[in-house]
Amino acid sequence: MLDISKIRKQFPILSRKVNGQDLVYFDNGATTQKPQAVIDSESNYYQNENSNVHRGVHFLSGLATDKFEETRNTIQAFIGAKHSHEIIFTKGTTDSINLVANGFRTLFKKGDEIIITELEHHSNIVPWQMCCEQSEATLKVIPLLDNGELDMNEFNNLLSESTKLVAVSHISNALGTINDIEEIIEKSHKIGAKVLIDGAQAASHVSINMQELNADFYCFSSHKMFGPTGVGVLYGKEEILNELSPYQGGGEMIKEVSFSGTTYAELPHKFEAGTPNIAGVIAFKSAIDFITNLGVETIAKYEDELLQYVTSEILKIEGVKIYGTAKNKSAILSFNIEGLHPYDIGMIVDKMGIAIRTGHHCAQPIMEKFNIPGTARISLAIYNTKEEIDLCINAIKKAKLMLS
Amino acid sequence: MSTIQEIQKEIIEDFAMFDDWIQKYEYLIDLGKELSPIDEKYKTEDNLIRGCQSRVWLHAEHTDGKIIYTADSDAIMSKGIVAILINVLSGQAPSEIATAKLDFINKIGLKEQLSPTRANGLVSMIKQMKLYALAFNN
Numbered sequence A: 001m002l003d004i005s006k007i008r009k010q011f012p013i014l015s016r017k018v019n020g021q022d023l024v025y026f027d028n029g030a031t032t033q034k035p036q037a038v039i040d041s042e043s044n045y046y047q048n049e050n051s052n053v054h055r056g057v058h059f060l061s062g063l064a065t066d067k068f069e070e071t072r073n074t075i076q077a078f079i080g081a082k083h084s085h086e087i088i089f090t091k092g093t094t095d096s097i098n099l100v101a102n103g104f105r106t107l108f109k110k111g112d113e114i115i116i117t118e119l120e121h122h123s124n125i126v127p128w129q130m131c132c133e134q135s136e137a138t139l140k141v142i143p144l145l146d147n148g149e150l151d152m153n154e155f156n157n158l159l160s161e162s163t164k165l166v167a168v169s170h171i172s173n174a175l176g177t178i179n180d181i182e183e184i185i186e187k188s189h190k191i192g193a194k195v196l197i198d199g200a201q202a203a204s205h206v207s208i209n210m211q212e213l214n215a216d217f218y219c220f221s222s223h224k225m226f227g228p229t230g231v232g233v234l235y236g237k238e239e240i241l242n243e244l245s246p247y248q249g250g251g252e253m254i255k256e257v258s259f260s261g262t263t264y265a266e267l268p269h270k271f272e273a274g275t276p277n278i279a280g281v282i283a284f285k286s287a288i289d290f291i292t293n294l295g296v297e298t299i300a301k302y303e304d305e306l307l308q309y310v311t312s313e314i315l316k317i318e319g320v321k322i323y324g325t326a327k328n329k330s331a332i333l334s335f336n337i338e339g340l341h342p343y344d345i346g347m348i349v350d351k352m353g354i355a356i357r358t359g360h361h362c363a364q365p366i367m368e369k370f371n372i373p374g375t376a377r378i379s380l381a382i383y384n385t386k387e388e389i390d391l392c393i394n395a396i397k398k399a400k401l402m403l404s
Numbered sequence B: 001m002s003t004i005q006e007i008q009k010e011i012i013e014d015f016a017m018f019d020d021w022i023q024k025y026e027y028l029i030d031l032g033k034e035l036s037p038i039d040e041k042y043k044t045e046d047n048l049i050r051g052c053q054s055r056v057w058l059h060a061e062h063t064d065g066k067i068i069y070t071a072d073s074d075a076i077m078s079k080g081i082v083a084i085l086i087n088v089l090s091g092q093a094p095s096e097i098a099t100a101k102l103d104f105i106n107k108i109g110l111k112e113q114l115s116p117t118r119a120n121g122l123v124s125m126i127k128q129m130k131l132y133a134l135a136f137n138n
């Protein structure tokens, strides 16, 4: 039996007050809160283990390096990657996508096509626009259906021999849609295109296995899965990572440096120039342990229960419209109330201690499609409860009353 | 016509009557609802104020040595905030506006009552109003 109150106790911030009220944190899509184990691990590193990785011969450097690499191995197991050197540490999802897009700038050429979708986060749009600008490749976009699912017929039409890469999010941060990435990967591979999955919203909510999924790249951020900020992962297949040129030059990524030429280090170091966020990476392991101890399936099942509940409760409020009603949905609920601006709603419920997100969620093309300035978004995590949902719904009702 | 300083004093007194955030917010919402409508032709991309999460349009006209501001927003709270600023600054001389110290904001708890992004919106609104004043002053 899942004991949510026990889980909540592991998150110190959940017992704080906001504007004099108990905090109800429903902005998990932006970033999740951190359990004590992650906080302890980060502070323990600075208290007892601080040293640079991969360079010193002394005791502490060895210790820090071991723990740093332990996280890499943990992630390898967590996502079912074939090799640990296929796990590249980055600053976050945005950084991971930029690394790949940058690497392809010199490999793509005029006439090549990159396919993205209408529901991408700006992080999975702009790097490809930049890549296209330099390589003269063309960007194609899979449109959205009204329910927030991708138009897969249109995807089939867009796929061609010119398609070199398909970049799509696993789960939409603005709509909650879980995309059928299995089908996208299979079809793209058939015509020889590579696939990058933006897994920022997925990694702690659905189980992922790289060898089964067969994606060429998969990106995610530690801070959206109970870990520290400033740490992310790029998973890439070994043979493709070997083909890509490095993103940044510097220390740690080289084999030999001389002024006649420099040779690059092996994976993963080739892509990890400079001193990384060592404390963050080490603490990230505690976050993964937290997830695996609970079990991703258990988390997903509980979050789905919350999603069903909040959906049915919010629909009882007159004038509510939900954006994103895909059959397969993660615990993200985007909505508007007729005649009200999402910002006004967010401002008022904030005074009641409730943290929701309002705005375009860094996905302006979606807002354009639905012709709205933005939405209010509730995004849930394992530590949220039905009681909190009740508080939130009441606050929204109160906001509606004040604003009408 | 009262001076900027006098109007600010009145607003501070008004807000002092409120016990809690609900009353302050309701007051802002009412101000927003009462704000005289802006001429639709001024709701242009150029007149949008950057730095607000909602869309806020601000238009300024210079007549008889005074600046008349009109504004609108698609969010009612933003409309309320811009309405307060208009109450304080509209109808004053450019030189007065450009040098005005808007200390009522801290004294009515507006800044602290409003979230940081909202406060940013407020800062952008004031900046834009003062920019008009500077432009008309030259």
Ligand SMILES: Cc1ncc(COP(=O)(O)O)c(C=O)c1O
Residues within 6 Å of the ligand: A029, A030, A091, A092, A093, A094, A095, A121, A123, A124, A169, A171, A172, A173, A198, A200, A201, A221
């Ligand atoms: C779907 C998606 N992609 C990418 C990102 C960017 O992640 P980060 O800011 O951690 O780089 C986010 C974060 O909001 C996201 O939700």
